[in-house]
Amino acid sequence: MEDKKIFTDPDLTKRTVIGPNGEDITVDPIQDYFCDALPKKHEPKRAKIFESFFNWARAESIWVLGFGTGCGSIELYPLLTPRFDAYRFGVQMRPTPRQANLMIISGYLSVKTLKRAIRSYEQMQNPKFVMALGSCTINGGMYFDSYNTINRLDKYMPVDVYVAGCMPRPEAILAGFEALKKRIKAGKAEGANLYAENFETYKKNQKKIIRDWNMPDYNW
Amino acid sequence: MSIDWIKLLFTLLGLFIVLNYGLLQYGMIRRITARIGKRIGMPVYQPYIDLIKNYSMRSQITHGVMFYLGPVFRLAGGVGIFMFMPLIYGSYYWSNYSFSGDVILIMYFMFFGMLGMALGASEGGHPYSFIGISRGLSQFTTVEVPFTLAVIAVAVQHHSFSLTEIVAGQQGGIMHWNIMTNPFAGIAAMLAFLGMMMASPFNVVQAPQEIPIGPPTEYHGTYLGLLQTNRAILYVSESILMVNLFFGGATNWIELIVKSFLVFFWPVFVGLVFPRFRIDQSIPWFLKLPLILGIIGIFMV
Amino acid sequence: MEYLTLQNIGLVTGFLLILIGLYGALTQKNILRIIVAFTIFDAGLNLVIVALSYIKGRVAPIIDQTTGITNLSEKFVDPVPQALVLTSIVIGVGVTGVMLTFALRMFKTRQSLDINDFKETKW
Amino acid sequence: MVSPVHIVSIGLITAFLLGLGKKSQQSILVLVLLIATAAMTMISGSWLIGIMTGSVQPTDVFTAGFKPPFAINLRMTMDEAVLTTMVNLFGFLTVIYLFDVLKNAGKHLLSIIVVFLIGLNVIVMTRDLFNLFVFLEITSIATAGLMIMIQDSKSISAGFKFLIASSVISGILLIGIIFAYSYIGNLNIDFMSNLSLIKGGSVAVFLVLSAIILESKQFPANGWALDMYESAHPAIGSALSAVSAPAVLFVIYKLMPIVPESWHSLIGLFGLITFTFSNFLATRQGNIRRMLGYSSIAQGGLMLTVVSMSTFFGNSFWFIILGFLLTNFFAKAGLFWLNGMVNSDDQNKWGVLRKRPVLFFLFGAFVVAIAGLPPFPTFFAKWEMIMQLANGNGWGWIVLILLGSIFEISFLFKWFGRVFHAEEEKINDIRTPWFKQVPVLLFGAALLATSYYFVEYLNFDVLFVMLPLLIVTVFFAIDFLPAFVKNLLLIASLTIYGYLIYPEIDGNVMQLVFMGVFLVGGILTLIPGFTQKGTRAGFYPFAAMTIFGLIMLVNPADNLTFFMGWEQMALGSYILILRGKKAERPAQQYMLFSAGGAYLMLAAFGLLLHFAGDTFFGHLNGMLPGGGVVFVLFALAFMLKAAAIGLHIWLPGAYSEAEDDATPLVSGVLINSGVLGLFWIATAFGPQQLFGYDIYQIMGWVGAITAIGGNMLAIYEEDMKRLIAYSSVGAMGYIIFALSMNSKLGLLIALYYMVLHFIYKTMLFMSAAGVIYRTKTRNMYEMGGLIKSMPWSFIVVLIGIITLAGMPPLAGFAGKWMFYNAVVMKGWYLQGTMVFFSGIVAFLYLYKLIASVFLGQLKDNHRKLKEAPFVYLLPQFIFVIAIMVLSVFPQVLLEPLATIIPDRIPGEALHWDGKLAMTSFGYWNAFSVMSVVIVMFAVIFGWLVYHSRKAQKVKQFNIVFAAERPFRPETTHVSYNMFAGYKKALGWLMTPLATRFWTGVSDWSMAIADKMRSWYTGNGQTYAMHLLLYAFVLYLLISGGKIL
16 A cells, blocks of 8 residues: 555645635646746757857856765865866856756765756756766665665766766866766767657656656756 | 947947956956965856857746846846946047946946846746845945945046046046045945955855855856856946046056956955855945945045 | 991901802712802802992882982992892702702712712713 | 894793693694794894894894893894804704604703703893893703703713802802992993903903803813713703803903903913813813813814904904804714714714715714814814914914814814724614704705805915815715716816816916826826726715815915815825725824824914015015024925925825825825925025024935935835835935925926826836735735736836836936936035935835735736736826836926026026036936947847747746755745845834834823823812812913912
């Protein structure tokens, strides 16, 4: 009888409120509060020269979403210190997913965090990139048989660069940035479009893990 | 009504110069900031790349009409200040559209962008936008008081609100600059300038660690590009305003750039040294020393 | 001794009565006593009226054998106040009567004749 | 012509006849009484008419065949005819009114009524002192008899107290009479003119006079009278107030010739003290009848003043006394009678009157008449009295009258407001049989007729006063029509009126501007009224009254017209405000402050008359030497209306609690009357000094503080309308500041800003009204995200706030730009900076207004809102167009406005070079600024729209929320206490000093009144003591401190 345990969120269930003139207004939060459009694929510019110019700019200006998961987030901060100074490579931290291009999944993802990570990822704008740190995002690492962590990140979102290690040192992450830049400049970093194209698959995978997905499929 | 096309061309050229200068200046400042933190820092041209990248974002979202208008207002405000600002003393073509109005027009045009931005960000509906805006507006009220006193002092001193006149009155060497002839007003304005630039210690408006980045939380892509463009233009324009008001204006571009860079370096310098004020600390701060200096400045005339 | 005329005695007595009456009216707590005080007050008033009109050596303005019918205006005291005093007495009686009526009714409502018990309307 | 003595004889015969009747024939007896009173009325009435038309000569009736002084004579002249008619008519109506009571009462009551009437008639007519005494006593006994008509312990004990008091009084009177007789040898008033010259004779005069004064219930020796008013049957109370008091006052009038000249003013002063203090004590009264009693006594005091100073008032005496007498007669009687119908002394139960619109209207008319507001006779009488007093330098007197009037207004309108708002469930049923209604209706009609004659007598301008009054009257008459018809009619009549009046004022730019503001404002603010359903009873007459009152201010022929317009506007707007659901207290505050302002103005008019003669204050043309006080009084009065800081506390409540669609009228339009006045005094008086201080300097500071204070207060408001209301305070501060700069530019700013403030504030209030109409709430934190459902309203608010903030390129900037120039020219840097600061502070609340209502998160219950109705939007967009035109071509307005400002005002004017505005300090070209901005804006917007053409539209919760989602709109929308940080930083500026001060004033005066009225202990003996003390003090004052 697992069904009974499913928690229904009172903020997301339909409800009736009384309008100013005494009329009944039915509010369906999912419908009314959230945009339920699905992601679209955004084609690159047809003119090759423009596209490569833009890709160069994207590669040289990587804005990282400050979202730390797992133990790897501690390895991110040294990037900004004089010793490693990721700014040199055009890498900057942004506090809001709307403005960020790169999401760094810095370690294992518990199911709960995965949900948030996906939301944040979806709120980033195309083109967007994902860098995954550590073994945990590749095969679960030491949490391979944990009941509440995922094993493979790229089942849930398209990953551009994996940086191996447990955890990778900042130098490795810097190398990861370089690799990502190459990928972007080569026009291969089309993760956002990949996600949009294979949205159903990704969503299915995500929902398999996240039982209480009670929001519209795509978080705008 | 005949339009002076050559003048328009010069104005646009000036705008282009100022935009580039602003972006480079920003890069430069970031670089200098990095060096103070013993880092190497980003390339000087990094702001260009950021700008291009933002304009090249493929997807965008919108929260409504006002969401669009916010950045438009903001940039129009910034460009407006530039448009009504005489750049080079004695040059007809580099005086932009300053014949439309005097320093008061410029002062009030600052609000134009602020209010528009505030409305646009509010349309986004993000609570942090509201909080950031309420802080920004609150702080702005007292920032402007010493600044206004200083402007009035200068205007009284030169018997004109016209920036051209004010610059003309300061010609003839460093001792004629208003910062020398009326140091109190000058210092009051420079202190107020800290607040206008929203640099630390007065950057609680955007407070990245606290309310992501305040008003523009929801802005991205082209919107953010507009805002960045505006920042480049606005900061330089405001620096030029300070140069015109207190540092003798400029008779050529080199002088203008050097002076405005030095003026702009003042809030950066302060910001690197001091930590951030809370909003209820920063608001009264401007009503203390800067206000007193401003009042002395006005009665010095 | 020249002040000790009948008129002055009347006047002084009258005013004394008036004062006594007023004093009584202002200090007595019993309504009936107040009414009595007012009758004293009235009596004093009337006495003053009569005394004021008294002229030494003259008689009351009533024609009888002793007065004859000639030169009456030199024999009589001023007749007008006499008439006034009659009216005044009548009115005094009337007022006293009304007051007594009120006293009766007041007693019926409260079973009390203390004037301090009738202060429900104030301020 | 029937001899007046037959009034008495008919009465006596009737009294005897009634004695003969049997209990079973009570109805017939009542009929007999009715006929008798009718006959008495007819006799005195025929004399009145005869004397008025001149067909009959005033006459003396000699009794007993002798001429006075040997016998009693009754005189019948105009005065007596008026009074006896009043008495008898009143008696007649009382009989009708008491029909049910009399039918069931004993026959003695009928006799008592007749005796009472006879007594009063003779008191009025007789010229014989002793006869007077006799009939005073008879009246007293009859009054005592009437007191026990209702036989509860209250009225019995009150009757007894009355008997005690009247015994004491009659004692004093009798001694006085007898002394007078012994000195002078007769009893006729006409033969006593040299009594006071005889040694000791003045004591006799004093005794007689003081007895009568005591009889006229002067403060503070009047406890017995108050108790009577409180406990007697309302019809009897009404008789005491409406006929007894005037009769006694008439006796004083008769006695005045024998009273030494030097006493007159002292008696007058005592009367005035009664007026002031009785009204003062009445403010603490909850019991209606006692309150009416206080009020009657106060009116009596005022009339005593007039009567005792009849020689001083000279030709105006009749005008003044009739004004007070008739108003008090009709209105007080009417109110007492209404009290009898409502049958409750509890103000809360008076709400029942609302079920009878006609009676309710009359109730209002009575209250307003007593309060001395136009167009009722008291208003004109008070005006004339003050003018005369001012002529004679009676400043202290004026202060007392005005103080008393303020107290009067305070309690009367508290009552009125309570009746207007008393809750339905507390309302019991009202019994209004025809015989109770008829007297009230008659007296109501008579009051209105009297008012008509007074207005007619004063010969007002036809087009500017009589026509408006006529229109207002018509709207009272057609109040039963549906709302939209009346709305249409009012708009039409305003339009036609504008058309009629245009040729009159064409060429006078100032009048055109203000008339435009008032007329156009009136018309446009009425348009939203089309959404109203039903009859909307009572709105349109008062809306018309307000608007036409404003119009009267624009082109007044003299000070009186101006003042009348002012009061009329105050009254009309008071009702409009009172109509709001929770407006009782705010409306009361509004009325009090309005009245305060009006009375300050009245005092100023008095002073002006003294200094400058009978000129209209706006036409003084320059310096008025030593007019500092006048100027300050005027300035205070107008600043009250314009809500300068400290005097502003009425404004937020009044504006926000008024009906939503009436708010633009009472705020945006009406507040300009204050500006009009200020502008007038600023141009007419020139710079003035008070105690060596430059008044303009002070006003400048007041304006600056007002600007900051108003705006600061607005920041923390959560109520949409209160926020806009406080913003009005700020704007008014700005205008006051600009005016007090006293330079050409300053005045230009004030005028320009007046027009602009009118436009944007009306617009904002209407827009707010539209939003409130849809959302049914005024709290901004309950709204949010309305831009999607109400885009047009949003645009209006946006334009409104940009204008308000003074941002280029819209019209508001013109004001700011001129302001800087003016400040720098004037040298008021500090004040100027304060005003500038207030301007930036305005951003805070403007942002709050637009953001928390239109932006942010849409609330659940507002999901299905529609745009505000078209009739709300139409006027708003007319205003928007006006703003747009002004923004591009400010010279359209600024150039004509500049012509209004007289040349003698110092300072530099604004120069125009084509589209370029110039001063010696700066320049500004609105057209080119606008062009630059539009081009720039369009380019950037085009660029952005092109770039973001594919942007995905998202919904309200699609925001980054730290990887979570918002829970509810209510918890996501930031609005409540939005500027908490600001409060923390600068909240100390908001210490509500003004509110505390006024609350303190009110609390203290209440406490003092409470303490003072405990003087009336309720003990008959104490009251008797009061009488003696009063006489003693009066004696001491008259004799100059010597006991003998």
